Amino acid sequence: MKQAEIxxxxxxxxxxxxxxxxxxxxxxxxxHKISPLENPIQIRDLRKTxxxxxxxxxxxx
Numbered sequence: 001m002k003q004a005e006i007x008x009x010x011x012x013x014x015x016x017x018x019x020x021x022x023x024x025x026x027x028x029x030x031x032h033k034i035s036p037l038e039n040p041i042q043i044r045d046l047r048k049t050x051x052x053x054x055x056x057x058x059x060x061x
Contacts, residue, residue: 001049001053006052006053011057011061014056014057015057021049025047028046
């Protein structure tokens with residue numbers, strides 16, 4: 001998710017996306033430990049997206 005897309009969301013939407021992204025991140029990490037993912041860069045990208053969402057949520061509050 002790009003920063004421009006995140007800025008257009010409301011605080012509630014950012015919170016919902018953050019919860020969803022954290023759940024997906026934990027599932028992806030577990031799946032990667034069991035059997036390596038085909039594209040492990042997805043984990044890094046998702047972690048950065050979570051950081052962007054956290055930053056935007058802090059700015060909106």
